[in-house]
Amino acid sequence: MIALAGFHFRTIARGRSSLVAVIGFAVATGIVALLGLDSFRQLGLGAVSPAAVAVLNLALLLPTALGALIGALTVTAGRETGLLAMIRARGLSIAGLIGAAWLAVTGVAWLALVAGFGLAALVVAGNVPLGDMPAFVGLLIVTMAAAATASAVGVLVGTAVRTRLQAALVALAAWFVLAVGLDLVVVGLGVFLRAGEPALLAAVLANPLQAARVLALLLLDASGSVLGPVGAYLLMRFDHLGAVALLAVDLAAWIGAPLGGAILLLRHRDL
Helix, strand or coil: CHHHHHHHHHHHHHCHHHHHHHHHHHHHHHHHHHHCHHHHHHHCCCCCCHHHHHHHHHHCCHHHHHHHHHHHHHHHHHHHHCHHHHHHHCCCCHHHHHHHHHHHHHHHHHHHHHHHHHHHHHHHCCCCCHHHHHHHHHHHHHHHHHHHHHHHHHHHHHHHCCCHHHHHHHHHHHHHHHHHHHHHHHHHHHHHCCCCHHHHHHHHHCCHHHHHHHHHHHHHCCCCHHHCHHHHHHHHHHHHHHHHHHHHHHHHHHHHHHHHHHHHHHHCCCC
16 A cells, blocks of 8 residues: 555656645745744744734645645546556555555645745744744644545545546535635524534534634634634633544544545445
């Protein structure tokens, strides 16, 4: 499985679109950090500043889109070209095929995140206290987890559709729902239906990108005040450590459930 994952990773990473995405995200993150340098100087990295939120939002959008799209295309292309059938005939399990694709796609998304955060760290180096670096690393880890969930969703899409065009369209639609659509549902629940904090929390847990955003903001602001009613409810119901654990488990579930679904689908479909 590791050998297949390495093959997929090299193939994806050498692709022009992947290189453009990685470099583009790194440059965009560096520009955001440069523009927000005054904010970082005043508040540091370990606070909910406009610059930190901008970097977080950027990291939750571009790499996750890359993971969802490439994840779907990798699996679909492997089926169309017969690569998956050939590898399966050599004894690798369905779980191994799915796991290898997910590892490779996640690795490329992580490469983009590390490049972006690395460039941002170079921009702010010498302007913020070293004691703020753990919070910066925490943001990186959370966004890496979000990218892993998007890659898992993309792999699931790749097993469910038949062509690469369908894979691209459905993966982008799924990413758009997670990135934008479910946020509108949260607004509707809170403003129009007045469903209360439990329903808002359920909506957050139903969206891995939103769960990652809330988790990152809790790491930056232990009081949760920036999160409004959701943050207050989380900390009242679970306390800070419990809230962090709940959101981390939710992200893990958003990795395991799509991958499990992809394995089940591929077992009942022709490779």
